[in-house]
Amino acid sequence: MTGLPYAVASGGWRYAIAYFALALPAAVFAPPLAAVALALGVGSLWFHRDPERTPPESGIIAPADGHISVIREEGDRLRVGTFMNVTDVHINRAPTAGTVKTVDHRPGAYKPAFSKDSDRNEQVVIDCGEYHVIQIAGWFARRIHPYVEPGDELVRGQRIGHISFGSRVDVLLPSAYSREDLLVEKGEAVTAGETRIVEDAI
Incomplete structure (x- = not known):
């Protein structure tokens, strides 16, 4: 206790x-x-x-608390990023079920997480095959703490790590999804483990 x-x-x-x-x-x-x-x-x-969260029974959900700051195509994939302010909960959660393939730490800069240059910041990329979760450090938040390792079986809403004192968390969606499938828009507030980004593909 x-x-x-x-x-x-x-x-x-x-x-x-x-x-x-x-x-x-x-x-x-x-x-x-x-x-x-x-x-x-x-x-x-x-x-x-x-805090505890209650994930919905379907959909791919936000991996972080905050506001949607990035929506862009990367090849045939769609990236959706959430900017975490210092007042947001910093726990990151699995967007949906999956198996962790790799957990890759990538050294980099420490630009403000809301800037375009933050794509070159220090990152931890959690590759779950069909989707990736990318934890991105900011100018102040320089401690990324993944909780998972290769081989772990994830369930929707499971805690997968945290970034001390904020920054950004992106999800690279499966190729089956496009902008038309998004249930969120840029600037919208989302809650990790509860807000759906897209509904399950049929």
């Missing part, structure tokens, strides 16, 4: 404990610094909150 009204993502306590440890001696020698460290510790836990 954490005593919190929500679970905390793996790794979230690591950030919080460092701030709490700083707050203890600072409370004696520099109370204002202690207050700042305590606030940062509590903020770290809130940033890494992990």
